[in-house]
């Protein structure tokens with residue numbers, strides 16, 4: 043596990059083939075890396091284990107070239123077989139404590155979504171390296187969500203935990219800075235980069251908002 047608040051990532055791309063509007067997801071990912079993305083999560087919801095693993099291996103080859111850590115969404119088996127840098131799980135997935143037992147390597151990153159405040163009291167938070175604020179703003183990209191935290195929600199969670207906070211949900215260049223100012227350490231985006239006409243420029247613009 044990484045130490046508290048030692049989270050050197052500010053711009054996190056969550057990518058799937060389907061979110062790339064017909065473009066090759068590896069090309070979009072490479073453009074995003076060139077634009078300044080620090081961390082990438084492969085989130086494939088509708089493919090077989092074999093296809094997920096194939097994509098993970100392809101993306102890992104690319105992310106290794108640029109020394110950008112790759113996390114896998116939900117699927118511990120794919121994450122381990124691809125030797126990914128980590129995994130992101132939510133409330134209905136394999137819990138972080140179980141992932142830690144399966145994956146003895148403590149350098150692997152485990153992210154955990156926070157949908158309810160009382161989750162902050164549970165052992166899953168302790169087992170995680172960062173918390174996903176899920177979602178900050180409601181988004182058409184993922185509609186099966188519970189709490190729209192808003193900026194006040196980020197500030198409340200910031201008061202209750204020292205864990206790195208990754209904000210996700212409808213974040214774009216127009217609101218990224220206020221999300222960080224509210225207490226998030228990192229922003230995670232899908233459409234602000236994957237749907238952009240120029241993913242490299244979109245990532246660059248977002249990153250500049252964060253480092254200002």
Ligand SMILES: Cc1ncc(COP(=O)(O)OP(=O)(O)O)c(N)n1
Nearest residue numbers: 130131132133155174176208210230
């Ligand atoms: C960085 C980040 N935060 C939150 C999520 C959502 O995870 P989860 O609640 O498990 O939902 P799905 O992504 O699995 O639909 C995430 N993936 N990444």
Ligand SMILES: Cc1nc(C(=O)O)sc1CCOP(=O)(O)O
Nearest residue numbers: 176177181183184212231232233
């Ligand atoms: C993958 C994901 N998880 C969310 C959560 O709330 O946990 S919202 C989301 C999708 C975010 O997409 P966009 O940047 O296009 O709004």
Ligand SMILES: [Mg+2]
Nearest residue numbers: 116131132135
């Ligand atoms: Mg999940």
